[in-house]
Amino acid sequence: MRAGKVGLMVDQHVRYPDLSARPHELTVERVMTASPSLLYLAWTQGFDIWFAIPESVRMRPQVGEPFYFEADNQGTPVPHYGRFLRLEPERCLELTWVTGAGGTEGAETLVRVDFVKQPRGIRIKLRHSGFPNREACDRHRAAWPAVLEQLDKRTAAAG
Numbered sequence: 022m023r024a025g026k027v028g029l030m031v032d033q034h035v036r037y038p039d040l041s042a043r044p045h046e047l048t049v050e051r052v053m054t055a056s057p058s059l060l061y062l063a064w065t066q067g068f069d070i071w072f073a074i075p076e077s078v079r080m081r082p083q084v085g086e087p088f089y090f091e092a093d094n095q096g097t098p099v100p101h102y103g104r105f106l107r108l109e110p111e112r113c114l115e116l117t118w119v120t121g122a123g124g125t126e127g128a129e130t131l132v133r134v135d136f137v138k139q140p141r142g143i144r145i146k147l148r149h150s151g152f153p154n155r156e157a158c159d160r161h162r163a164a165w166p167a168v169l170e171q172l173d174k175r176t177a178a179a180g
Contacts, residue, residue, distance in 0.1 A: 035085050035106050038117055038129040038151055045158035046150035049165040053143045055176035057111035057136045060143060063176050064114055064134060065105075071175040072168060074098060084108055088116075099124065103132075112136055118149065123160070128153040145169060 065082035
């Protein structure tokens, strides 16, 4: 692993998923209230304050490291797995994202989150790619705006 620009962590041996046979992707954007540093921390160390069931998170923000957490879907825990692929504090992160039936259908998808400074707030641009079918992509397209809204509410209250 090497350090590039300030805080950028890149592992030259990290394996990105092959998405060539899975072209379905989505992009969601939202202007957030919290600082880029707080939003970055929420994505790398604080999933339990805005997304995951408390105490279910197993996450160490290092490139190549796997993570696990459970999200609550109407009282049912939904396992989420992945690996950090790129960590650029306050600017960008990339991670793989795997869920089961009703989610990514077991496919290793790719989530990229960019933190773009705006005159008022930070615009999060989330790109989620590599879905196995249109239905899985559409489910996530419907879910991500509510997830980002929750992130905005929780981080605005904390910061």
